[in-house]
Amino acid sequence: MTGPWPMRSEVDGLAPRVLSALPQTLRSTERTDGALVAIDGERADWDIAVLASLEEGAVGVLVERPRLLSTERLDVLTRTSAPVLLRRPLLDDPLVLEAGARRVAADGALLLTSERRFGADEDPAAALLEQLSVVRRLIAPVARLRAASFHPGGWAVTGDLEGGAAVDLAGVLADGALPSLRAQLLRPPERMSVLLHADATARPAEVRIVDVDGELLLPTSYESAERRAWRRLTAAVSEGRPLCDVDQLRQDLDLLQRVEAMPGRAA
Amino acid sequence: MRILPKDVQSVMIRDMDSRTLRVGIIGAGPVVQSIHLPALARLEGFRVARIADVSPDVVRAVAERCGAVPHTVVPDLLAHADLDIVAVCSPQHLHAEHVEAACRAGVRVVLCEKPFASSREEAERVSAVVRETGAAVVVGAMHAYDPGWLAAAEHWGALEEEVHTVRSSIVMPGGSRFEDLATEVLERAAPRPLEGTGAEREATMLEALLYGLVIHDLPLVRRFAPTVDRILDARGLAGGWLLVYESGDRIVHLSGAMTGGWKPDWRFEAHSTSTSLELRFQPSYVWAGSAGSTVTRDGSEVSPLPRDRNGYEGEWEELAAIARGERAPRIPADALIADLEYAVELAERSRSFILDGVVR
Numbered sequence: 001m002t003g004p005w006p007m008r009s010e011v012d013g014l015a016p017r018v019l020s021a022l023p024q025t026l027r028s029t030e031r032t033d034g035a036l037v038a039i040d041g042e043r044a045d046w047d048i049a050v051l052a053s054l055e056e057g058a059v060g061v062l063v064e065r066p067r068l069l070s071t072e073r074l075d076v077l078t079r080t081s082a083p084v085l086l087r088r089p090l091l092d093d094p095l096v097l098e099a100g101a102r103r104v105a106a107d108g109a110l111l112l113t114s115e116r117r118f119g120a121d122e123d124p125a126a127a128l129l130e131q132l133s134v135v136r137r138l139i140a141p142v143a144r145l146r147a148a149s150f151h152p153g154g155w156a157v158t159g160d161l162e163g164g165a166a167v168d169l170a171g172v173l174a175d176g177a178l179p180s181l182r183a184q185l186l187r188p189p190e191r192m193s194v195l196l197h198a199d200a201t202a203r204p205a206e207v208r209i210v211d212v213d214g215e216l217l218l219p220t221s222y223e224s225a226e227r228r229a230w231r232r233l234t235a236a237v238s239e240g241r242p243l244c245d246v247d248q249l250r251q252d253l254d255l256l257q258r259v260e261a262m263p264g265r266a267a
Numbered sequence: 268m269r270i271l272p273k274d275v276q277s278v279m280i281r282d283m284d285s286r287t288l289r290v291g292i293i294g295a296g297p298v299v300q301s302i303h304l305p306a307l308a309r310l311e312g313f314r315v316a317r318i319a320d321v322s323p324d325v326v327r328a329v330a331e332r333c334g335a336v337p338h339t340v341v342p343d344l345l346a347h348a349d350l351d352i353v354a355v356c357s358p359q360h361l362h363a364e365h366v367e368a369a370c371r372a373g374v375r376v377v378l379c380e381k382p383f384a385s386s387r388e389e390a391e392r393v394s395a396v397v398r399e400t401g402a403a404v405v406v407g408a409m410h411a412y413d414p415g416w417l418a419a420a421e422h423w424g425a426l427e428e429e430v431h432t433v434r435s436s437i438v439m440p441g442g443s444r445f446e447d448l449a450t451e452v453l454e455r456a457a458p459r460p461l462e463g464t465g466a467e468r469e470a471t472m473l474e475a476l477l478y479g480l481v482i483h484d485l486p487l488v489r490r491f492a493p494t495v496d497r498i499l500d501a502r503g504l505a506g507g508w509l510l511v512y513e514s515g516d517r518i519v520h521l522s523g524a525m526t527g528g529w530k531p532d533w534r535f536e537a538h539s540t541s542t543s544l545e546l547r548f549q550p551s552y553v554w555a556g557s558a559g560s561t562v563t564r565d566g567s568e569v570s571p572l573p574r575d576r577n578g579y580e581g582e583w584e585e586l587a588a589i590a591r592g593e594r595a596p597r598i599p600a601d602a603l604i605a606d607l608e609y610a611v612e613l614a615e616r617s618r619s620f621i622l623d624g625v626v627r
Contacts, residue, residue: 046350069423097270110507113436113522120540147499149513153431154542156518158500166509172432177563184436186507189527191438210530243471 001158005234006031009038010049011064021227027232033057036233041066041086047073054082060237062087062229066249067233068126071257074250079127083236083243085229090181090196092225093152095205095218096137097232106140109187116181117174118154118198125256128155130198131169131181132259134163135253138194139185142167142255148262200226276422278382287314288590291374292493293365294356295320295329298380298454301449301552303354304333306579309554312587313352319344325454346371351590354378359478363389370402374592378582380407382607390607394600403589406603409578410535410548411486412585413557414464416578419544422562423591429539430491434520435484437515438532441506441525445552473503474512477614481508481521483551484535486598486606491537493521495609501617510617541565549577557581583591 006029009015013075015038018265026107047069050061060083077084092094106112114135119125132142143162149155153211154171161167165185179198184191191210196202204220236243277607292299305314319338320326330337333397337346345353345368355362355367355377363384369377383406384390397404410416446452462472492514499511499518505526533548545565549555557574576584588594598606 066601103333110504110524110526111509111522112510113520115434115536117538117543130432149301149499149510150496151431151516151518153516153538154518155518158498158509160620166500166504166507168500168509168511168520168522170434170518172538172543173540174538174543174563176541176565177538184438186524186526188524189526191526191530191532193532211526212527215530250368 002261003238004236005059005237006035008032008035011038011040014038014064018226018230018242019158021224021232022038022234026230034059036060036237038064039063043067044110046159047077050077050080050084054080054084058082060233060243061085062233067123068129068256071250071253074253077246078244078250080244080246083233083241084234084246085233086244086245086249087226087229088130088133088245088249089200089225090198091133091137092229092232093196093205094223094225094228095207095220096134096196097228106161106165106185106187109161109163109185111166111168111186112139112161112183114181114183114264115170115172116140117172117177117179117262118196119175119179120173120175124150124155124173124181128157128171128259129168129252129256130257131171133248134181134194135167135169135183136252137248138183139192141251142164142169145262148259160246200224202227272535280553285370285625286312288312288316288351288587289349291315291317291319291347291350291353292335292356293319293341293344293353294358294380295322295560296356297446297452299356300329300452301355301446303356303583304329305449305554306583308333310583310587314532316419317344317347317420319573328453333501335593339355341368343510345369345374346588348373350374352376352378355383356380358522360385363376363393365394366393366404368500370396370400370404371531373400375402376586376587377404378407379404380477382406382610383465383603387608388602390611392499394604399444403601405582405586405589405598406598406606407579407582408606409551409582410481410546410558411482411578411598412581413546413548413558414559414579414581415546415548415571416487419546419560419562419575419583420559422564422569422571423537423542423544425545426530426537426539426562427491429542430517430537431540432518432520432536432538433491433514433524434534435481435488435535436520436532436534437480437484437523438528438530439516439523439525439550440529441527441606442529445531445550446530449552449554466621466624469503470621472505473501473508473617473621474614476503476508476523477510479618480523481510484521485610486602487535487546488519488521489606489609491515495612495616498616498620501620503621509563510613512613540605551579567568589596617625
């Protein structure tokens, strides 16, 4: 089945933006039956809204910036009848989405450091969750935790990657600077550095790989994470592929909960 | 401005005629050959008059390069009262002894490569001699004299009081790559193999990297994070390190490695909620100018232009200004001791952390 797909949005300002970016793929509708539905993840009951939309016949659901839910509530969403995409902006960056094929092997790596700069209007727990998710998707999961310290200006979380590399994750409240996520993997003689812009623009992420011979900048893309997310959803629906980001969010949430439960964690 | 003693003034007056400062250097190893001699050659107003090293062949060859008199024992170099500045560039464990000897020999201005002592006791002993003799000492933690760092300080406002996160990340190729790009180095000592096994070896590795490389940034770190409180993690990796600790309500992340990749990347950051400071230092040894710096405050950025002088040249300009009586040391003796104590504390606490096998 191909588009254009009817799309209904309950998120303020989303529909005109997305329709103008994908005018041949999507068209506006007020109906849920047979449509792709955008749900506001800021709602406390966004999980209920997803299920309700699917019951009403939605063929796919996108949850815009979902707030954190308990793992029990997420479990209900892991077996849905149609694709459910959770739009977390950094994770929908084209570069992160395509990272699987390009991933620098973490085996033999020495050290991964990452810094998530976030603004006062961001939820620090969500920002840390995003950092854990990006690290897992781009490099490797954090397999073992060693220390965590939280303070009003951010956090420090250390541990080990699957494969043994040491990990140091920093959270930095920096209202004076643009929000971003940086990561650096040292795997002698290689070094991979990542810069992701955590804003709504299409500014491309950068991944650079330095080795003994030179430096390689992986191809950049000026497609916004929002447009890329809608293309991912429509592709899954068109091809009849299952798509459920809930499993991934659940894994990341498990890790976040382990971080938050670390002994010696400062309030 | 500090008024210098009369005997110092007489030395100054003697040199005011030529404006050339006579320098004696203790040690003729790769750091002297590839950093200090080229830096002095680029600057005006210095003449390397004497060099001492235990290796007769090396000291003769190095002295010949700059028209200096070679000595194979330090007392011979210090016996000559014609030196305005003595640079102590001997092996690390001899620094304190040689600074002390230079001060007692009447040298008025001493540059000591970092660290200037290897324990609190040594630091106290050297400090007493410095106070007693009235000599001025500059320690070669070159980033504290980097024009990029000094320029950024004019723009960061209340960052020192408000900072909540400090990060230092050093990624270097390792080996002698940059030495060989700066000069043609004569004879290198073989690196000392690490002793011990397991946790002991890991702690020793971390300590060596801390005193050898991270120490360049520690005066900067201490300015923003003046105490070492709870160690969160400390690791000596194969050619790398990770050290994360709390300093009051601030968090400090120190990390890095020698990767063998071609590109160096040496960064220092300090962040408060409203202000972020980022410094991108040039690698040691090569003449690549000062750090680039950016201060971001309330949605605006200030990036002072990099200068063509690096931190080593900054050190020598500082030494010249002190020797000429133009100003007192930018970093007073008590701050030098506090910097050293900070490094010693970090090394000792990290060692205990690793040996205790603390994993939370």
